[in-house]
Structures are given as C-alpha cells and as structure tokens.
Amino acid sequence: MTTTSTQADGSASAPAGIQERDRVTVRFAGDSGDGMQLAGNRFADATAVFGNDFSTLPDFPAEIRAPAGSLAGVSSFQISFSKHLIYTPGDEPDTLVAMNPAALSSHLSALAKGGLLVVNEDAFTSGNLKKANYPSNPLTDGSLEGYRIIKAPITTAAIAAVDDLGLTTQNAERTKNFFALGLVYWLYDRNLEPTLEWIEERFGRLPNIAEANRRALYAGHAYGETTELADAHVRVPPAVLKPGEYRTITGNQALVLGLITAAHLSDLELFYGSYPITPASDVLVELAALREYGVRTFQAEDEISAIGTAIGAAYGGGLGVTGTSGPGIALKSEALNLAVMTELPLIVLDVQRSGPSTGMPTKTEQTDLLQVMFGRNGESPLCVLAAKSPGDCFYMVLEAVRLAHKFATPVVLLSDTYLANTAEPWPVPDINQLDLIEVPYRRNELADAEDFQPYARDPETLARMFVPPGQPGMQHRIGGLEKSDISGDVAYTPENHQRMTDLRGEKIQRIANFIPELEVDGPESGDLLVLSWGSTYGAVFTAVNEARDAGYELAHAHLQYLNPFPRNLGDVVSSYQKVLIPEANTGQLRMLVRAQFLVDAQGYNEVTGQPLSARLLTERIVQYANE
Amino acid sequence: MVLQTPPLQTVESMIPIAEHDLSRKDYASDIDTRWCPGCGDYSILAQMQRGLADLNVAPEKMVFVSGIGCSSRFPYYMNTYGMHSIHGRAPTIASGIKLAREDLMVFVITGDGDALSIGGNHLLHVLRRNVDVKIFLFNNRIYGLTKGQYSPTSELGKVTKSSPVGTTERPLNPLAVALASEATFVARSYDTDPQHLQATIHRAAKHHGAAFVEILQNCNIFNDRAFADYTDRDVRDERLLYLEHGEPMLFGEEKNKGLAVSATGLRVVEADGPDAGLILTHDATRPSPDVHQLLARCSYPEMPVPMGVIRQVTAPTYGDYLDGQIEVQKFRNRADVASLLRGRSTWQVE
Numbered sequence A: 001m002t003t004t005s006t007q008a009d010g011s012a013s014a015p016a017g018i019q020e021r022d023r024v025t026v027r028f029a030g031d032s033g034d035g036m037q038l039a040g041n042r043f044a045d046a047t048a049v050f051g052n053d054f055s056t057l058p059d060f061p062a063e064i065r066a067p068a069g070s071l072a073g074v075s076s077f078q079i080s081f082s083k084h085l086i087y088t089p090g091d092e093p094d095t096l097v098a099m100n101p102a103a104l105s106s107h108l109s110a111l112a113k114g115g116l117l118v119v120n121e122d123a124f125t126s127g128n129l130k131k132a133n134y135p136s137n138p139l140t141d142g143s144l145e146g147y148r149i150i151k152a153p154i155t156t157a158a159i160a161a162v163d164d165l166g167l168t169t170q171n172a173e174r175t176k177n178f179f180a181l182g183l184v185y186w187l188y189d190r191n192l193e194p195t196l197e198w199i200e201e202r203f204g205r206l207p208n209i210a211e212a213n214r215r216a217l218y219a220g221h222a223y224g225e226t227t228e229l230a231d232a233h234v235r236v237p238p239a240v241l242k243p244g245e246y247r248t249i250t251g252n253q254a255l256v257l258g259l260i261t262a263a264h265l266s267d268l269e270l271f272y273g274s275y276p277i278t279p280a281s282d283v284l285v286e287l288a289a290l291r292e293y294g295v296r297t298f299q300a301e302d303e304i305s306a307i308g309t310a311i312g313a314a315y316g317g318g319l320g321v322t323g324t325s326g327p328g329i330a331l332k333s334e335a336l337n338l339a340v341m342t343e344l345p346l347i348v349l350d351v352q353r354s355g356p357s358t359g360m361p362t363k364t365e366q367t368d369l370l371q372v373m374f375g376r377n378g379e380s381p382l383c384v385l386a387a388k389s390p391g392d393c394f395y396m397v398l399e400a401v402r403l404a405h406k407f408a409t410p411v412v413l414l415s416d417t418y419l420a421n422t423a424e425p426w427p428v429p430d431i432n433q434l435d436l437i438e439v440p441y442r443r444n445e446l447a448d449a450e451d452f453q454p455y456a457r458d459p460e461t462l463a464r465m466f467v468p469p470g471q472p473g474m475q476h477r478i479g480g481l482e483k484s485d486i487s488g489d490v491a492y493t494p495e496n497h498q499r500m501t502d503l504r505g506e507k508i509q510r511i512a513n514f515i516p517e518l519e520v521d522g523p524e525s526g527d528l529l530v531l532s533w534g535s536t537y538g539a540v541f542t543a544v545n546e547a548r549d550a551g552y553e554l555a556h557a558h559l560q561y562l563n564p565f566p567r568n569l570g571d572v573v574s575s576y577q578k579v580l581i582p583e584a585n586t587g588q589l590r591m592l593v594r595a596q597f598l599v600d601a602q603g604y605n606e607v608t609g610q611p612l613s614a615r616l617l618t619e620r621i622v623q624y625a626n627e
Numbered sequence B: 001m002v003l004q005t006p007p008l009q010t011v012e013s014m015i016p017i018a019e020h021d022l023s024r025k026d027y028a029s030d031i032d033t034r035w036c037p038g039c040g041d042y043s044i045l046a047q048m049q050r051g052l053a054d055l056n057v058a059p060e061k062m063v064f065v066s067g068i069g070c071s072s073r074f075p076y077y078m079n080t081y082g083m084h085s086i087h088g089r090a091p092t093i094a095s096g097i098k099l100a101r102e103d104l105m106v107f108v109i110t111g112d113g114d115a116l117s118i119g120g121n122h123l124l125h126v127l128r129r130n131v132d133v134k135i136f137l138f139n140n141r142i143y144g145l146t147k148g149q150y151s152p153t154s155e156l157g158k159v160t161k162s163s164p165v166g167t168t169e170r171p172l173n174p175l176a177v178a179l180a181s182e183a184t185f186v187a188r189s190y191d192t193d194p195q196h197l198q199a200t201i202h203r204a205a206k207h208h209g210a211a212f213v214e215i216l217q218n219c220n221i222f223n224d225r226a227f228a229d230y231t232d233r234d235v236r237d238e239r240l241l242y243l244e245h246g247e248p249m250l251f252g253e254e255k256n257k258g259l260a261v262s263a264t265g266l267r268v269v270e271a272d273g274p275d276a277g278l279i280l281t282h283d284a285t286r287p288s289p290d291v292h293q294l295l296a297r298c299s300y301p302e303m304p305v306p307m308g309v310i311r312q313v314t315a316p317t318y319g320d321y322l323d324g325q326i327e328v329q330k331f332r333n334r335a336d337v338a339s340l341l342r343g344r345s346t347w348q349v350e
C-alpha cells in the first residue's frame, strides 16, 4: 500500500498557457477490447492523487466481447472532476475520446456543441465505418462541424512507440489505450507518476509489456505537447476536501469492506452465499480473496441455495449474508420468507439492475423497492435500507448488520449498478471509532434453559429469543409453519395467527425507534420538498442546488431507511405544499409515500438504464415549482 | 472377475458425545407424532432415536433440517435443534449450518418429492461437494401430504390421483442419482427391518462427509405395499441382497445365489454352480462408482434388491477444504481490517 500527498495546496493557479476550469467531464469510449475501463480507472487514480473531487461512471455492454468495431461492443467510462465537491459523474461530457467509429456514433449525441472530440483516426477505416452505419467518413464529410476535434493517429503512433520491443502486432496495438491516456493526461495536466507505478505493479513480471505501456503513455503525452493543441490545455485546480486520509472506492468494494468490518465489529464469522450475477458478482469475487479474514464464501448452485446456506449460517450463529440482483431476489423470495417466519438475522444485498426479466444486466435502475417490500406470499414485513453513494454502501452494511441482529430479522440492503461501479474519493474510516455491533443471542444463551421460550420477545424491540443450536437444554424446532406466540410450537388457531401477524409487523415498525430521524436540507416547511432515496442522491442534490442557484427556495430530504420509514417522515412530507419524488423507476417510493401519508406527491421518473440526469431533473423541479 | 478388496479404512466423523448416558426417550421431543397410524415413518423415527442413543450423541449438538412433505415433519419429534424449512431446500440450509458450525452434527430428512423433484438440484450439489451432512431420503414413491399424486420415483404407468390412467414418465433411481454425484456414502435400508435400519443409521452418522441413505418407507394410505414384493418378511431373504463390505454378494434363504458381472451388468449365478468363482465380493471403498452403479440398478423382479452400504469412500469434505484454505491464507497474509480499509493506495488531504 502506498500513501501519497496531494500535490497541490488547492490555491495554486494554473501555469501560463493553461486555461483553468472548475469542473470537467471526460468520457472514454471504444471497443470492449480497447481497454477503456482500464484507461478510465487510471485516469481516476491520477485525478485522486492530483486532489480533485471526482465521480466515475463505467458503462459497458453485457456481452463480454461483441464483434470488434460493432455498435454492440462499445464500452465507455466517464469521469467528472472538479475543484468543488461533486455528487454525480456529470450529465454530459465536455470531452469525448472515441477510439473508433462505433464509439463516436454511440456517444457523439452526449457531447455538448463546442465540446472537445479526440478521435483515433486510424480506426476510421471503411470496414469500421460500415459497422457503425456511417455512409461516409464523419472526419472528412463535415458532419462534425461545431466540435473541436483532435484527430490523432493513436494506433499507428502507439505501434511506432513500441516498435523495437519485438511485440506481436496484436500486443503492440493493445497499447493504444495508454497512448490515448497519455494524450488526455497532457490535456488535463495530470501527473503520469501514479500510472507508471501502477504499470510496474501490474506488469512488472512482464517487463516487455510494462515497457510498451510506459512508452505508449509517454508518447501520447508528448503528442499533446508537440502538436498544436494549446487551446485544449486545461487545468482543474484541486478541491478543498476535508483533511484526512482518502482512498478511491466503488459501491461494490464498499459492500465488501462493510461486511468484513461488520464481522469484526460483531465478532461473528462472515458467511457469504451467492450465485454469480451481474452486477453483484464482484462482491463474491472480492470476498473470496479474503480468506485470511476467516471469510467463508460459498458459490452456490443457484440463487435459492445461496440464500438457503446464508439462512443456515445465520441460524448457526454466524453472520449470514447473501448477495444478488433483481432476478436473484425473485428466486430467493420463498427462502427470504422463511427467514421472516423464523425471525433470523439475515443480510440480503440487492445490487439492482434494469428489468423486467433479464432486462439490461449492466445498466442501472431503482426498480426492486416494491419487490423487496412486497414480493413474498403472506404478510411478510422486513427491514429495507438503501445506500446513497458508493462510500455509503460501507456504512449501510454496518447498519444492516446492526438492525438484523438487534431485531432478529432479515434486512435487505439496496444498492444498484450505478453505485456498484462508480468510484469516488472516500475518507478512510478509523476502525477504532466505529461502534461495536451487539449480538443479542450471546445474552439469550445465558438465560435459564428451564424457562427458555424461542418466541418470547424483548419487550422493547420485540425481537424473539433467538438462540443458535448448541446450548444444552434449549433444544427447539423452528420452521416455516405459523408459530405459537412465545413457545414457537406449530399453531393454527385464528387468534394466534392474528397476533403473530401483528407482532411481526410491529417489530419491524419499532425499528423506527432505533434509527435516525430524516434530516431536511433547506426550509423546515414551505412550498416544495424534493424527496429521494438510494443512488439518485448525487443527481438530486445537484439538481436541488442548481434550482436554488436559479432563485428557488426548496427543501431536500433523502431516505436511507425505506422500511420502516424514519418516524418523522409523515411530518416532513406534510410540511410542504408540494412534494416531488425523483426516482429511476416509474414511481415506487411515491406509491409508498402516497399510500402511507395521503400526500399528493408527484414524480420525476426516468427508466433509461442510466443514472438520473441532474439537468433534466433541475428543469422538472423548476417547472413544478412554477406550477 | 474377483475384485480386490482393501480393508475398510474411513475417517470417522467426530461425534459430539453426551455427558450422561442417554436412552431413546432422551431423543424424543414432547410433541405428539402426527403421521397416519401404520405409516412407515414411525419405525424410522424409533430407529433414529435408538440409533442415536446407542451412539450417545449430545442432543444439543444435533440439528435436523427438513423440507416439506410427510417425512419432513420428522424434526418436530426429535429432542434436538431443528428446522422444518421449505420445499426441497433442506440441503442448502443444512450446508450453511455445517459450514458455519463445524461442531454440530447436521441431518437432512427428506422425501422422494422433496429431494428428487423440487430439490433435485440441491441434492446433486450437496453430495458432490461432500458437505458433512447426513441425508435420509424416505422414499414412498408417492406424494402423501398433498394426498396422493405421483412422485419422481413412482413407476411408469402408475395410477395415482394426478395420473388416473397411469403416469407417462420414467422414475428416478435415488441411489443412481447419488452415485452419479459421486457421493462418498451411499446406502439403502427399509422401514420394517429395525436392526438393519439402526445399523445403517450408525454407519451414516459416523461417516465423515456427505452421507446419503435411501429408506424404503411404506405409505399405507396412498401407496400401500409399494415395496412389499421384496421386503415382506416371508420373501425378503430370497429377494433382498444384504451387502457387507468385504463379503461375497450372496443372497437367498440358503445363501445359494450370488451376483457376478455379465456383459451388460450383473447377473445371478448359483453359489454352488460352475460360475461360483465369479461371484463378486462387495467393495464399498472402490473409488470408482462403476460397480456401485451396477448394484444400484438391480431391481425386482429380475434381480435381488440391494440393501446396506453400497459405497463408502474417504475424501476431504467441503468444510475440510474451506478450513484448510482459511488456515493457509491466515498464515500467508496478515488479517488487519484497518489496513484492508485503506486498500491499495491512499492519499492525504492536508
């Protein structure tokens, strides 16, 4: 591990010849085989070290390798970096790097007029143009008028730079992403050092490949310097972040760290049962590499087995966790209901993706809220949480584990594709400052075995008296059949079923007494409240502030607790004339809020597979405020 | 062909022993059994309780997990920990318990519909992974709890409520399925032979690894006498083959018949006939399940029906591998949550 200090003090002004800007958004687009994700991630690292605040948005096709040069195979990576704190990866790029015609054709519409276009002119062959449905070459037919264009021979220049290393043509060509990266580093005045270090670390054992990548990077950088690109040379001064130690983190990484930390804080052994599914697979993959932390990962034969084993581990007294995406939740419903009935502390991570059915596996959406709330037979309440940013995934895992144990209940934590893959700077938490997680069964085990009743309840939380197997004299049976209050024996009487239904519901409601109240940013009452949840936090926060800058007075509140809601939510939503709920679905939170509080909340809904657009949302806020 | 037989060498499972001597009733819960009078499940329950009492297993260290079906009521009647879970999924829950709690002895109680129809996938995988759980499949070749529909082990053409003019599908052979998964312990017994059933339970309980036991169980309400043709007292000696590791495969009241390899499988030969020398000796520990599969395929009336431990081989369990990896990785890498949180690289903002 290396620690670097940010190179600038935040006040330095740009050297002569460089224009200074507050915020820039760059999008790299190319074939899935072109290494765009790699280039983007290196750029993010360099940006972190430089000291900007930033946010990234990888976007890749579900196909691993669609035919080269095809529209279906285009992969992109967007990064926005700023001297101010930012909360989204930017709606539209200022600069688009297009490695081939298909990438240009897919992403040009996102580039603002007057934006900077960096294209690999070598890739604009007649074959590639045809694959991208271009009747003529856009680089020469005048159709790109209005954009500033840098036409660079990226492929040939990269090959030339590594010429004498004796690489195969294919390997020589593969360095073109480092050439492009070097060029963009020059454009945005980034330091090459972090990337050179990374190359050494990654390719050190293949010295030829390492050298080729280094040379391509330098060559791209030199290309910027020596070609007449002066008007494109831009610098974004470092942001003033809160002092401390930072790292880059994605939502999926934060889930992994959260689980390991929760196991540490609760002194429980982590068991993670999962079946590979986009976009949750990384959690399984990364946890599997952490055996030294005592992590037991189990790649199950299917989604049902994944949750079944996690339930078994939870029942055995471990930290039982399963992770999946929407289609997996559908398969897990019956078992999740078993965990509701048996009142076991189970953690379910749902990294949502576009649906219905297989939908768009690599695209984002917030469409599982109602599924996890209601997608089970019978009256089946459970606790639902949602993370609001990549780094927040870490803290919400700790919260999920705390509540699952305190209340002996399954907890579903919602993340999504956007949070899973987006990277941002994250202040590294001090493990010694985090609260320990209490595990009530350790107390229950000490109870008098003679009086032990598995469905006796804590008077405050209504959590049942959960005791894992192993305690002499406390042997008992649980299961999916209705339980008799207190004894936990099978029971079919009408009064008991009513009572148990009420108790299960009331228990979940009482969680509200142990979670924070909803905080409102802005006036405590007034004309307009914007209410959001989950990964849209950044876009909504940005849009609300833009509307404020335009002179509108409005409040914003963001929910991380979806079931139960914070206890003051009813008061909050009834304190404003208008409530607007933006969501990346057709109105799922809105349905819950309207039903529960009888307020005429309106929606702003996008279901495009992309994160909410802050610009369009700002327009909607302004329009609704004016109504 | 006479197969060479190595001595039976298996690692025995660590059985948690109770502090005091326990008897059958210590393993019985105070819940009234609710199977139909005459159901084969009663005998199996009694033999399980007796068998465990013989081994003096600590009841608090045992967990019985079941799915859905008549047999899956079983955990309620055991004075152990237990979970009556959901249809077909008991192997998954049992796996999770065992992997989280190596100290517990974990049993799965299942039926032909639960294990081979809705839960077929899980059965294959728990066996191939060799998770240290003991699976008892009560095969009555019918759906009892839902009142008489055919099951995946019902014979082709069987008339049941959901097949009024006979089924149109071939049955699964539970032993063949277990052997196809290369289960490390595969056995068969039946409800009406208490001694044999108890002995089989003992062996399964002591096996280190996944144990699969098919128990032929009579459902006297919906599929009465399904196995009577060969398990009835007066015919069983003639029609059953009691397998013992290292013993010749002989059967018949006078032990006058035996099994030998034929071009297409196994065949019956006279024990005092010209082919007597070809009679096979049972080798449960043979790594390849080939001969075990031939035994599993023996069915009445052409062949005697095998009973006993068909296969028992020694292999590391899933938990052994997992624990081993954790040990090795702990030795190789320092586990330090604080440094994990910091990741590959960090930067300092002043």
Ligand code: SF4
Pocket (backbone or CB within 6 Å): B034, B035, B036, B038, B039, B040, B041, B070, B071, B140, B144, B145, B218, B219, B220, B221, B222
């Ligand atoms: S229906 Fe059949 S299997 Fe079920 S309890 Fe009755 S006799 Fe036993």
